[in-house]
Amino acid sequence: KVIRLEKKLLTDFYLTQIGLKHPREVIFSQCQGKTVTENGLRNLFRTCVDSLQELNFSGCTGEMFSGDSVLLHASRCYNLSSIDASWCNVTDNGLNAVTGGANRLSSVCLNGCQSVTDTGLRSLVERHGSSLIEFEVFGCIDLSPLTLTRIGDVCKNLHSLNIGQCYKVTFESLFEVIPKLKALRHLDVRGCKQMRDDCVRRIAKCCKRLETLVMANCNFISNVSMVDIAANLKTIRSLDVSGCKKITNEGVRSVAMCCTRLEAFNLSSTSIDRKSISTLASYCSQNLRDLKLNCCKDITEASIVKLLKHCRSLETLHLYGVKGLRNLGLLKLQYPCLMYE
Numbered sequence: 001k002v003i004r005l006e007k008k009l010l011t012d013f014y015l016t017q018i019g020l021k022h023p024r025e026v027i028f029s030q031c032q033g034k035t036v037t038e039n040g041l042r043n044l045f046r047t048c049v050d051s052l053q054e055l056n057f058s059g060c061t062g063e064m065f066s067g068d069s070v071l072l073h074a075s076r077c078y079n080l081s082s083i084d085a086s087w088c089n090v091t092d093n094g095l096n097a098v099t100g101g102a103n104r105l106s107s108v109c110l111n112g113c114q115s116v117t118d119t120g121l122r123s124l125v126e127r128h129g130s131s132l133i134e135f136e137v138f139g140c141i142d143l144s145p146l147t148l149t150r151i152g153d154v155c156k157n158l159h160s161l162n163i164g165q166c167y168k169v170t171f172e173s174l175f176e177v178i179p180k181l182k183a184l185r186h187l188d189v190r191g192c193k194q195m196r197d198d199c200v201r202r203i204a205k206c207c208k209r210l211e212t213l214v215m216a217n218c219n220f221i222s223n224v225s226m227v228d229i230a231a232n233l234k235t236i237r238s239l240d241v242s243g244c245k246k247i248t249n250e251g252v253r254s255v256a257m258c259c260t261r262l263e264a265f266n267l268s269s270t271s272i273d274r275k276s277i278s279t280l281a282s283y284c285s286q287n288l289r290d291l292k293l294n295c296c297k298d299i300t301e302a303s304i305v306k307l308l309k310h311c312r313s314l315e316t317l318h319l320y321g322v323k324g325l326r327n328l329g330l331l332k333l334q335y336p337c338l339m340y341e
Contacts (some may be wrong), residue, residue, distance in 0.1 A: 006032055010065065012040030019047035025054040033065025041065075041073040052077040056084035058109070062162040067113065068094035075101030086111035086136070090122035099124045107134035111162065118144045129154030134161035139190065145173035149329075152177035159183055164190035164214065164244040174199050179206040190216040190240070200225035204232035211236060216266065217243035226251030230258035237261055242268035242292065249307040268318065275297035281310040289313050295321035308335050 003018055004027040015036065018026065026048075030310055041064065045052070051313050055077075055202050057070055071094030074080065080102040085094070090113040099105070099120075105128040110116055121143055125132070132155045137143055143166040151158070158181055163169060171194040178199065184207045190196055197219035203210070204225075215221050221244045229236065236259050241247050247270040255262070256279045265288065267276065278301060280288065288311045293299060308314065308331065319325060 001025065003027065005029070007031065009034075010062070011038055012061075012253060013036055015040040015044040016047075018123075019044040021052040022048050023056060024051055025286075026052065026056075027056040028060050029056065030059040031057070031061075033060060033062030035130075036062050038064060038069075041069060045073045045076055051076050053079050054082040054107075055080060056082075057194065058084045058086040059090060065179070067091070069117075071098045072099055073268055078103050079103070081105060082107035084109040085113065086138075088113065089115060091115045092117050094304070095120045096251075099127055102128070104128065104131045106131050108132065109134070109136040110140055111136050111138040111163075111197065113137075113302040114141055116140050116142065118142045118147050118316060122147045122150060125150050125154060130156070133157055134160040134190075136160065137166065138162045138164040138190075139166075141165070141167055145170045146166050148173045148177055153167055154178035155181070157183055160186040162186075162188040162213075163192065164188045164216075166192065170194050171196060171199065175202060178202045180295055182206060183209065184248060185209050186212040187217065188212075188214040190214050191220060193220075196220050196222040201228045205229040208232070212238040214238075214240040215244065216240050219243075219245065222246035223251035223254070227254045230254040234258050235261050238264040240264075240266040241270060242266045242294075243270070245269070245271055248272060249275045249279070253279050256280050260284065261287055263287050266292040268292045268294035270296065274300045274303035277303035277307050281307045285310040286311070287313060288317045292318035293322055294318050297323075299324070301325050301327060304331065 001024040003023045006029040008031050010031050018207060055074055067088035067090030071085060071090060075097040081104055083098060086109050091111060095116055100243065108124065109325065121140065125147060135158060140165040143163060148169055155202060161184060169192055174194060179202065187210060195215060200221060213236060226247060237263065249272055252272055262284055291314065
């Protein structure tokens with residue numbers, strides 16, 4: 001019932017055979033469909049028109065195996081509830097077809113689909129907003145403040161929202177929509193230039209269930225936001241503030257002391273130093289699994305050694321661009337289970 005293909009070369013024959021299996025879920029991840037024709041797509045979706053509920057063809061390429069072609073044929077599958085067409089050059093034509101064809105969409109991922117317009121996104125929200133649980137439009141640069149406001153009005157059950165690098169989003173629209181998304185668990189606003197500490201405070205106070213918060217390259221975010229996160233989101237599991245130059249040791253200390261369930265922390269290109277590493281070693285030793293410190297200055301080898309000794313659950317440590325670690329090769333031998341990047 002579940003068919004997954006990754007980085008494979010697809011043909012009409014394969015698509016026809018997959019359709020004959022009547023799958024519930026089909027995943028084509030970064031596959032090539034250079035030889036796929038209309039006939040192959042028609043055979044796939046015609047034979048699983050009743051069964052198909054989840055379709056993922058993110059990162060796929062091919063003249064006919066492009067975003068719009070796949071979605072136009074998939075639109076006949078009225079039981080579709082989940083679609084991931086990220087990085088597939090989808091336009092309003094394909095999006096409108098599947099929006100109108102599906103009875104109830106709960107998950108839509110259109111990351112990197114810059115050709116989708118605000119009109120197409122708003123039509124999707126108006127028709128399926130009440131059932132949407134996951135909505136990812138990273139890099140959909142035409143997303144307007146009005147559509148974001150409508151998301152807050154109609155998507156009451158939303159658990160995951162990714163509006164990273166949606167440059168038209170304003171401070172006012174963010175400030176207005178956040179209190180309406182009380183069920184939110186995952187929020188990605190990376191690259192949103194209008195993010196301010198006031199917005200983060202509102203997020204922290206209104207979205208109590210939040211587990212993942214990504215604010216990478218939000219230049220106005222400071223330690224004030226970190227203090228608010230520490231005070232209100234004590235159960236947060238993943239936090240990304242990479243590229244936020246105003247984040248210092250003070251902010252990291254606040255989060256480390258209060259957010260003890262933190263599993264993933266990205267502090268790359270912030271203004272922290274060795275003191276933050278020692279703080280994480282002292283307060284986050286139980287659950288921390290993924291730590292990124294790329295391009296952070298003044299991180300000493302002694303602080304990294306302390307971190308490795310205390311954080312026994314650590315699986316991945318990113319140290320790209322960190323200078324002064326002369327014995328990194330020896331550390332890799334001492335902690336072979338760790339993945340360094």
